[in-house]
Amino acid sequence: MxxxxxxxxxxxxxxxxxxxxxxxxxxxxxxxxxxxxxxxxxxxxxxxxxxxxxxxxxxxxxxxxxxxxxxxxxxxxxxxxxxxxxxxxxxxxxxxxxxxxxxxxxxxxxxxxxxxxxxxxxxxxxxxxxxxxxxxxxxxSVEVGKTYLFLITGPLRVVHLTDHIPLRQVCDIIAPDLVYKALRTIHDDFTRWGIPNPRIVVAGLNAHAYGEEDKTQIAPGVERARAEGINVTGPASPDSVFRWCIDGEYDVVLAMYHDQGHIAVKTWGFVGNCAMILGxxxxxxxxxxxxxxxxxxxxxxxxxxxxxxxxxxxxxxxxxxxxxxxxxx
Known part of the structure; x- marks a missing residue:
């Protein structure tokens, strides 16, 4: 067989x-x-x-x-x-x-x-x-904090921390533990798939990742993951992270909300892409x-x-x- x-x-x-x-x-x-x-x-x-x-x-x-x-x-x-x-x-x-x-x-x-x-x-x-x-x-479908929408289009790979949630509510939902859980899932799944020590970059929520949410709700989750040996950078300027992934500097981007990730994916390449549920x-x-x-x-x-x-x-x-x-x- x-x-x-x-x-x-x-x-x-x-x-x-x-x-x-x-x-x-x-x-x-x-x-x-x-x-x-x-x-x-x-x-x-x-x-x-x-x-x-x-x-x-x-x-x-x-x-x-x-x-x-x-x-x-x-x-x-x-x-x-x-x-x-x-x-x-x-x-x-x-x-x-x-x-x-x-x-x-x-x-x-x-x-x-x-x-x-x-x-x-x-x-x-x-x-x-x-x-x-x-x-x-x-x-x-995705369930916040447990599963995540993951889009793939050529070298650009984007995991969404949140999905179909009004943008006004995203600011309240994002939390250090939520960010950490997503990073842990990405690391573990990618490793199982044959991508050891995956390079992850986290998109900030605000312009240039300069905002209170970036500092208090995202950064602590990133630091916790990094302390456990996960190869993660961020939160970084959301207007740059997708290009870095396309250029091969990172294996995947963790986006904060639906359109932040979808706009990048659909602009880079809509034909031939696919989606999966992570977690x-x-x-x-x-x-x-x-x-x-x-x-x-x-x-x-x-x-x-x-x-x-x-x-x-x-x-x-x-x-x-x-x-x-x-x-x-």
Whole structure:
């Protein structure tokens, strides 16, 4: 049996472009050299994508990841019958597909926690479909102080201390212990992924990191982490830290709030980036785009973000660090 990590990829909502971008990524063949890729979703939706793209790939339904993901000519789909194919309505959201997406995520989570899957990837989901199914709150999200949104775009890697919180409240939420916990998580996860002694830079909250919050709410957390041997600098001027990371001076930036990190990431490079949740028991990644109902079935959806997520997940699960050429075809 192969000792490569099993990377489980949920197609996303089958009414959108998810199955297409997953199939395009696997059709390149290279993923099978890095890992054992297994698709989670509806077998029929994957077959439809293969047929639409005119690919000579076999689609096989499986109910166990054991022995799956070994043949580049075969796409193995873990399908336990969560969705009746008759409910696939291309370019139109519906509750049944939303419910199925939540179920597929739950199945991946269970297998990952059981050690049968080493990394999971969430394809593009549809918010409306999840809300119709009353499953929106069940989708993996970040919890302040426990898990963190982590965005990757080439050399720029950004972890967010806080996420969807009004900026006015961020000033009150930031605290030394919160900063320390994030730095501890970054250090431990990066080390496990094959990046020993990761170089972390912390973005300040205020211009040039000259503010009371920087001095009393951020700096003490940084000092505590540094005292424990974590290689961290900051708080530093937030208008400079992202460029330092791009230039290779640091491995990752810890941003204080959503837009501070997102603006930098989306300005530097939106195509081919991916996201993950830091602090979970296993690697959990996702793509940064939606279901793109306007181009469903046209065969023109870009697979670069999905391919990046797959390659990064495989590398990190293997303890090989970040994949430097993740979007290369």
């Amino acid at each position: 192969s000792n490569k990590p099993v990377v489980a990829t949920m197609t996303g909502d089958p009414c959108g472009i998810g199955p297409e971008v997953v199939v395009k990524s696997l059709a390149l063949g290279g993923m099978y050299e890095q890992c054992r890729p297994v698709v989670f979703g509806c077998t029929e939706s994957v077959q439809q994508a293969v047929d639409m793209l005119g690919l000579k790939l076999k689609v096989r339904r499986v109910s166990d990841v054991e022995g799956a993901g070994l043949d580049p000519a075969v796409i193995d789909v873990y399908d336990t019958g969560q969705l009746d194919p008759k409910f696939i309505t291309p370019a139109k959201a519906n509750a049944e597909c939303g419910r199925a997406c939540a179920a597929w995520l739950k199945e991946m989570d269970a297998l990952a926690l059981a050690g049968k899957v080493q990394a999971t990837i969430m394809g593009p989901i549809n918010t409306d479909a999840l809300k119709m199914a009353d499953k929106f709150d069940q989708v993996v 979970t028991p296993y690697i959990h990644m996702s793509v940064a785009h939606g279901t793109a109902f306007d181009i469903v079935g046209k065969g023109i959806a870009s697979h670069e973000m999905m391919l990046t997520a797959m390659r990064q997940a495989a590398n990190l699960a293997s303890g090989k660090g970040f994949h430097k050429d993740a979007v290369a075809a």
